[in-house]
Amino acid sequence: MPRGNKSKSRVRQKQQQTREEAESRRIFEEAATVVEKHLLSLSFAVEDDLQSSSATESASTSQASREAAATIFTYSGGFHTTAESKKDEEQPCTSEFLSPDHSGSDDLLAAQVSVLEQFLLYKYEVKQPILEEDMLKIVSRKYHGVFSGILKKACDHIEVxxxxxxxxxDSISHTYDLVSKLKLPNNGRMRADTGLPKTGLLMTILGMIFLNGNCATEQEVWEFLNVMKVYAGKKHFVFGEPRKLITKDFVRLKYLEYRQIPDSDPPCFEFLWGPKAYAETSKMKVLEYMAKINKKSPSSFLPHYEEALRDEEERAQARGASRAGTSTIGRKDPSDKSTSISTPSDD
Known part of the structure; x- marks a missing residue:
């Protein structure tokens, strides 16, 4: 190839790489913003639990808040339901889940979703089974017709x-449980006795690393987490002290690799996927998780989607080769004419 064409090709490749890096940064910054929004909503819910059970209610309290007050969740004190004298008199809601365009009902539905979300997290935190009948009890009777939609929204928030x-x-008793996407100890908790799952933080970091070219500097990771209002050295109400969690616990469990960048002066560090991450998830699953946060299809994240597809194909080929190798173990070669030695039977 002539020297001029080589130069133009390098320029085009550099421009393409720059565009892909900018797109990746936009994707994981948007994802971090969405997660931060949900975390903020959850933190407000936790802070307002005791306040919402107060007998005093200002004149400016919204109708949605009054609906939500029918079911009060308190992290420190457990879950309890207050009686609504007019509950049975309410007309059942339509079975079609209302869209956000229904502005008059949007806040009321959001309140029901929030209450159910908190109830599910409470059951997870205290390690109690989640019964469908209990979920129906805490959702206002008016909304039983759209319960499946409310439950889906609550689960989507929790998944993010x-x-x-x-x-x-248990399909007989209709019992449910919240199950971590990764096999972290204690179903996503870092402590056996209590706490909320840390899997979401780990999955977002794995996603950020993948979208960043399968490697991210420590500075880039913290810039990403700062968008989520997660700061090194500052205790988070869900994740605890994040620096220890990320650089010590996740590394010790082999979900992340944390290493010094060669020849960096002063020393700088970078994160990569650890062996447990490769074993328990895949680029496609992480991309699907990031896509769900961004409310997009994984296929819209080119070229990462193409890389994830190649990874899936390689994994499938490796599994096929492993099965083929296992099936030949102990199988006698037809060309082997040797006589096997048999032990005499005891007559």
Whole structure:
């Protein structure tokens, strides 16, 4: 190739790389903003739990808040339901889940979603089974017709924040549990006795690393987390002290690799996926998680989607080769004419 064409090709490649890097940064910054919004909403809910149970209610209190007051959740004191004298008199809601365009009902539905979300997290935190009948009890009777939609929204919020899925563990009693997407100790908790799952933070970091070219400097990771209002050295109400969690706990559990960048002076560090991350998830699953946060299709994240597809194909080929190798173990080669030695039977 002539020297001029080579130079133009390098320029085009550099421009393409710059565009891809800018797009990746935009994607994970948008994701961080969405997560931060949900965390802020959850922190307000926790702070307002005791206040919402107060007998005094200002004249400016919204109708949605009054609806939500029917079911009061308190992290420190557990969950309890207050009686609504007019509940049984309310007309059932339509079975079609109302869209945000229904401005008159949007706040009321959001309140029901928030209450159910908090209830699910409470059950997770105290390690109690989640029964469908209990979920129906805390959702206003008026909204039983759209319960499935309310539950889906609550689960979507929890999945974005904590990377856990609501799964049915007993179809007879309709019992559910929140199950971590990764096999972190204690189903996503870092301590056996209490706490909310840390899987969401780990999944977002894995996603950020993948979108950043499968490697991210420590500075880039903290810039990303700062958008989520997660700061090194500052205790977070969900994640605790994040620096220890990320650079010590996740590294010790082999979900992240934390290493010094060669020849960096002063020393700088970078993060990569650890072996447990490669074993328990995949680029496609992480991309699907990031896409869900951004409310987009994974295929819209080119070229990362193409890389994730190649990774899926390589994994499938590796599994096929492993199965083929296992099936030949102990199988006698037809060309082997040797006589096997048999032990005499005991007559």
């Amino acid at each position: 924040l904590f990377a856990v899925d609501l799964m049915e563990v």
